[in-house]
Amino acid sequence: MKNLESTMAGTVFTVNVAVGEEVSAGQVVMVLESMKMEIPIEAETAGKIATINAGEGDFVNEGDVLVTFE
Amino acid sequence: MGESKGYNDRLEEKLASVYSGGHEKYHEKMKEQNKLFVRDRLALLFDNGEYIEDGRFANVEAGDLPADGVVTATGKVNGQTVCVMANDSTVKAGSWGSRTVEKIIRIQEIAEKNRVPMLYLVDSAGARITDQLDMFPNRRGAGRIFHNQVRLSGFIPQICLLFGPSAAGGAYIPAFCDIVFMVEGNASMYLGSPRMAEKVIGEKVTLEEMGGARMHCTVSGVGDVLVSTEEEAIIEAKRYLSFFPSNYTEKPKQVEAKAIKEGRTLEEIIPENQNAPFDMYEAIDAIIDDGTFFDVKKLFAPELITGLARIDGRAVGIIANQPKAKGGVLFVDSADKATKFISLCDAFSIPLLFLADVPGFMIGTKVERAGIIRHGAKLIAAMSSATVPKISVIVRKAYGAGLYAMAGPAFEPDVCIALPTAQIAVMGPEAAVNAVYSNKIEAIEDPKERLKFVQEKHAEYKEEIDIYKLASEMIIDEIVAPSALRSELANRLRFYEGKQIVNAPRKHPVLPV
Numbered sequence: 001m002k003n004l005e006s007t008m009a010g011t012v013f014t015v016n017v018a019v020g021e022e023v024s025a026g027q028v029v030m031v032l033e034s035m036k037m038e039i040p041i042e043a044e045t046a047g048k049i050a051t052i053n054a055g056e057g058d059f060v061n062e063g064d065v066l067v068t069f070e
Numbered sequence: 071m072g073e074s075k076g077y078n079d080r081l082e083e084k085l086a087s088v089y090s091g092g093h094e095k096y097h098e099k100m101k102e103q104n105k106l107f108v109r110d111r112l113a114l115l116f117d118n119g120e121y122i123e124d125g126r127f128a129n130v131e132a133g134d135l136p137a138d139g140v141v142t143a144t145g146k147v148n149g150q151t152v153c154v155m156a157n158d159s160t161v162k163a164g165s166w167g168s169r170t171v172e173k174i175i176r177i178q179e180i181a182e183k184n185r186v187p188m189l190y191l192v193d194s195a196g197a198r199i200t201d202q203l204d205m206f207p208n209r210r211g212a213g214r215i216f217h218n219q220v221r222l223s224g225f226i227p228q229i230c231l232l233f234g235p236s237a238a239g240g241a242y243i244p245a246f247c248d249i250v251f252m253v254e255g256n257a258s259m260y261l262g263s264p265r266m267a268e269k270v271i272g273e274k275v276t277l278e279e280m281g282g283a284r285m286h287c288t289v290s291g292v293g294d295v296l297v298s299t300e301e302e303a304i305i306e307a308k309r310y311l312s313f314f315p316s317n318y319t320e321k322p323k324q325v326e327a328k329a330i331k332e333g334r335t336l337e338e339i340i341p342e343n344q345n346a347p348f349d350m351y352e353a354i355d356a357i358i359d360d361g362t363f364f365d366v367k368k369l370f371a372p373e374l375i376t377g378l379a380r381i382d383g384r385a386v387g388i389i390a391n392q393p394k395a396k397g398g399v400l401f402v403d404s405a406d407k408a409t410k411f412i413s414l415c416d417a418f419s420i421p422l423l424f425l426a427d428v429p430g431f432m433i434g435t436k437v438e439r440a441g442i443i444r445h446g447a448k449l450i451a452a453m454s455s456a457t458v459p460k461i462s463v464i465v466r467k468a469y470g471a472g473l474y475a476m477a478g479p480a481f482e483p484d485v486c487i488a489l490p491t492a493q494i495a496v497m498g499p500e501a502a503v504n505a506v507y508s509n510k511i512e513a514i515e516d517p518k519e520r521l522k523f524v525q526e527k528h529a530e531y532k533e534e535i536d537i538y539k540l541a542s543e544m545i546i547d548e549i550v551a552p553s554a555l556r557s558e559l560a561n562r563l564r565f566y567e568g569k570q571i572v573n574a575p576r577k578h579p580v581l582p583v
Contacts, residue, residue: 008396009434035429036498037345037397062436 003065004043010034012058017067021049030054030066041066088126088136092160100160103256105233106300108141108158111191114304115154121145124176128169135161138169139194142177144184148312153181156191159234164194166240168204171212178218185317187227189307190243193234212239219246224417227314231303232257232283232293245292248414249310249366251303252283252293259286259293288369291403296369310364313378313385314418321419321567327383328359336552340491344467344498350375350392350425353465357381357556358388366414367407373397374404376411378420382560387415390425391476393466400431400475402440405449408475412452421459421563424483428472429498447582450474454481455579459566461485461559464492464546479545484566487548487558488537494546495535503527 010032017029023043032039047069054060091097091107100107106114113119121143129138139161143154155174157164166174181188197206205211216239222228223246230247234256241259244250252259260281267273267280279285286293295310297303315322336356341348354363354375362380373396377388389408391398415422431437431446453460453475462483468476473494477483488494495502504511507527514520533539540546550558 008399008401008432009436035397035399035432036500037393037399037429038347039397040347040394061434 002045002047002069004029004041004067004069006032006060006062006064006066007041008032008034008039009059009061010039012054012056012060012066013038015052015054015056017049017052019049019052023047023049032060043069045069084127084130088130091136091158092134092162096160104299105159105193105256107160108156108191108193111233111300111304112141112143112145112154112156114301115189115191115308116143116145116147117149121154124180125169125173128173129167135167137161138167138173139164140166140170140173142173144177144180144186147189148308150187150311150316151184152187152189152311153177153184154189154191157194157234159193159195162195162198164234165196165198166194166205166212167198167201168211171205171215172210174215175210175218178215178222181226182218182222185226185319187229187311187314187316188222190228190230190247192230192232192236192240192243194237194240195235196237196240216242216246219243223248224318224413226317227311227418229307229311231300231307232259233300233303234258235260237261237263249294250286250292251295251297251307252287253300253303254283254296254298257283257293284369287367291367291370291406294367294370295365306364310378313364313420318417318419322385324385325380325383328361328380330358330556331355331360336489336555340466340489340552342491344493347393347397349394350390350398350427350465353425354379354388354390357559358386359383363388366411371401371403371407373399373401374408376407378415381423381556381563384560384563385420386423386559386563387411387420388423388425389476391428391472393427396432398428400428400446400449400472402437402442402445405431405442405445405475409449409452412449412456416452416456416458419458421461421566422453422456422477423559424453424460424462424477426462426464426468426472426476426478427466428468428476430470430472431475441583444582446471446475450481451579451582453477455573457569457571457573459484459563459569461562461566462487463555463559464488464494466491467493467495467498469493469495469497479547484569485547485562486545487550487555488541488546489552489555490537490549491552492537492546492549493535494537494540495531499528499531499535502531 013031013033024046027043028040030041050068050070052067123143129135139158141156228247230244230250232252236259258281287296339352358379364378366376375390460483462477479486
């Protein structure tokens with residue numbers, strides 16, 4: 001199980017994946033909005049999404065777990 | 071052609087023992103770890119593998135401590151004279167005895183007198199505790215190595231290649247160098263080993279997690295360049311060194327110019343939407359000589375790129391926001407990274423090129439508690455006090471203190487150039503309109519009317535910060551088409567070569583951190 005954490009504080013702008021989806025390394029799984037910028041959050045390695053812990057409009061802090069992989 | 075003399079035989083015998091290093095089993099162990107013997111490392115490093123050596127017979131009487139575990143040598147690298155200390159980890163794990171320390175101090179003194187770069191090839195378990203009184207506390211004990219490093223900093227380039235451990239006090243050798251190369255899997259730095267951490271504070275942790283090469287090059291920032299083999303470390307260190315003069319009194323060498331890398335143009339790379347990310351590395355490729363970029367701290371604080379490169383054959387230090395990572399926002403670590411890089415370039419007369427696309431410094435509890443104000447101040451202080459040519463290019467947005475950090479007009483850049491996509495302001499249009507009119511916006515009940523009002527205010531604001539207005543007010547010095555940027559920079563670097571600033575006399579500024 002590997003976690004993907006938020007790189008910075010911000011608001012979830014879009015969630016680009018669904019639970020159970022297979023993603024490849026480098027794929028954008030979420031986009032945050034912070035400091036008026038779009039911040040893409042990319043998967044570090046390939047894997048299957050187990051949980052998604054934040055929805056559109058949620059505030060997330062730096063280091064918060066955004067998604068977990070199986 | 072006489073018979074061999076007895077004294078020559080004795081010399082040859084002693085030398086053979088010195089050159090062979092420690093016991094065969096330790097050589098075998100090094101091979102297993104993909105590590106090279108110290109003399110093979112030196113053969114790779116020096117031009118034609120040639121060098122002179124001092125203190126070959128150090129501790130020769132001990133019998134089992136050839137060269138006392140360190141080779142100190144002088145030779146040429148890229149045709150430039152350098153001094154080197156290199157631990158021999160086949161001799162008591164490269165640990166330091168009193169003669170080891172004395173040899174290191176002496177080679178530093180040679181580097182100082184000859185005003186040439188000093189390279190530290192580190193692979194050492196630390197102090198020989200059994201010899202502590204002889205090597206640790208005295209005037210020419212290990213502390214003197216670090217004292218010398220501090221005195222030599224900015225006088226000559228100091229480079230650390232970390233091939234193995236650099237433990238406890240020894241970990242300060244890399245810390246006082248200009249740059250640290252680390253070999254993944256073998257190099258490590260720590261004040262206390264995992265075993266000690268468990269005994270003293272009860273923490274259970276692996277060496278890789280606590281002091282491994284990848285950790286230091288991505289998280290702590292103590293390492294600068296992560297490489298996968300020793301050969302790669304040596305090749306990259308040579309490439310790094312090629313940007314530097316021998317000492318602070320000289321200028322970096324100019325080399326033959328090369329064309330830019332084939333690829334997309336700046337017009338194609340930079341999106342008009344200020345909030346959309348793009349890859350600043352691609353933009354850098356579009357202005358520098360192909361294949362010259364040397365990334366410093368690539369994996370650490372990637373929201374800010376710092377690296378050496380050449381434009382038309384001239385060395386330049388680039389500080390560029392990376393909108394692709396964390397939106398290019400400045401953080402504590404990015405400020406830290408830029409501060410050291412600016413200080414490095416300024417020390418050795420390498421001009422600075424700032425490529426700004428920055429929404430500002432990060433805000434929020436997390437960064438305030440981490441002291442972002444003083445770390446930002448540290449960056450601004452370094453940039454502000456640099457006396458080398460400083461060129462500021464506003465690529466896209468430069469908001470708030472981000473403009474200051476990236477050598478904005480108030481910080482005496484030699485020129486502040488804007489691309490037509492530039493936007494300079496205290497904050498972006500959305501944030502500004504919200505800040506000024508939030509009560510008014512909330513009071514408008516009809517959503518359509520509200521949107522119309524906001525859009526009008528955005529338009530007004532954009533007009534207020536129009537780049538031609540700023541040029542007309544002479545806030546920025548030039549507006550240049552993206553396609554003309556490279557030649558503009560090449561010309562300016564050429565014309566600013568003789569720049570000299572004399573600061574008012576004082577002892578030194580009080581640093582914000």
